[in-house]
Amino acid sequence: MITVYAASSPNVVKILLALEEMELAYEVKPVDVLAGAQFEPDFRKLSPNAKVPVIVDHADAQQEPVTVFESAAILLYLANKTGSFLQRDEASRLEELQWLMIQVSSIGPMFGQFMHFYRFAPSGNDYATARYRTQVVLLLDLLEARLAHSSWVGGADYGIVDMATFPWARSFLNLFGSNEEENYPKLREWVTRIADRPATARANAATEALARQMTAPQDSQPENLDRVFGRGVYALQSSGPAG
Template sequence: MSDLSRFPITKKWPAARPDVLQLYSLPTPNGVKVSIALEETGLPYEPHLVSFETNDQLSPEFLSLNPNNKIPAIIDPNGPGGAPLPLFESGAILVYLADKTGQLMPTDPARRYETLQWLMFQMGGIGPMFGQVGFFHKFAGKDYEDKRPRDRYAAEARRLLGVLDKHLEGKAWIMGDEYTVADIAIFPWVRNINGFYAAGELVGYADFKQVDRVLQAFLARPAVQRGLTIPARPA
């Protein structure tokens, strides 16, 4: 049995199954990237809920794994060379899981880099910009009288959706017929801006028919449906 005792995070979230990958997360657009990838690959794992309501992400135990205090993070007891591997940043975790399982990433080197290109498009563009739209439209920012910040981020979110919509013309997925980590990274955020953030009208979501077509295909996948609810929130 793997010994994860050297990781302080296991004191707050004990591992019932220390021989499988440990996931520390919350079902947000960033968090579900990893739970969906794990469900898609079939890799055994144990999820642990990191509650923002109780500031779990700021606890010393969580910070020992991710000093940037963001979810998700993992410990793989069976990392490279057989040693446990702690890892944070959702994009890095997606690449790691794809490499570990030989799934969700093209084997052709050129197509691999193209997939990474779209993964970075989400990490550097869609995630931060859609998140700002959520803040200024749904959360504290909605009370600001000056709507210029909201409108700036809404315009950038619309531009990014346009880039994605044009790319998806005639394609089943970001990489054509091949479903990859790029889809898993991008579409939880697309779902969120039109769903939880309720900003579809603000960004003109109805204009992006190709984006919505692929989003619906994404949401129809059983692994996606499971991953969107993991880790389970308290009833």
């Protein structure tokens, strides 16, 4: 049995997709991030950076449970454990790893920062919003170009790279989509292909169940939001350059 510490957020959806595709037994432990549950000392023992997702694999009763944090590390752990959803030959695996790194180093952070300034920051951040919007568009263009030459973002077969990329691409196509239906045809077709998979439907149901247990942004205590976003009294000073 695998325990997944989870919120209803894109980085967690990646893991739910993998667990469902790999048909692994799991239980979900909700971590209410907008109520500050990720900062509890017991959770930080599992997740030093105080973020979900985290898994604890209790599969081997003879061994200590295995704890893994960071979504890409979890996906690689699950792919190695099951021998599935990651290419076996070295050249294809290297190709997949590069696209996995693009997801965790660029797509997640840039899309996340855009969403922060677009949705959560006070007004007056036009520079930041425009900068991150440009980064998002460049990355969506990159994915569109990739899918013109490859069936899947990771390579020839559906795998953990597509699971990592799908939750972010799906929400940004929805957000950017209303005026631009004709844009990103390959990316839209790829999103539909993944959305139509039975395992994706099961992961969506698990995400919706989690969402019902999370504090919504509008219901969050202002102090908790400040802590999550590192602002107000939680904005840290160091000896580094001042803003």
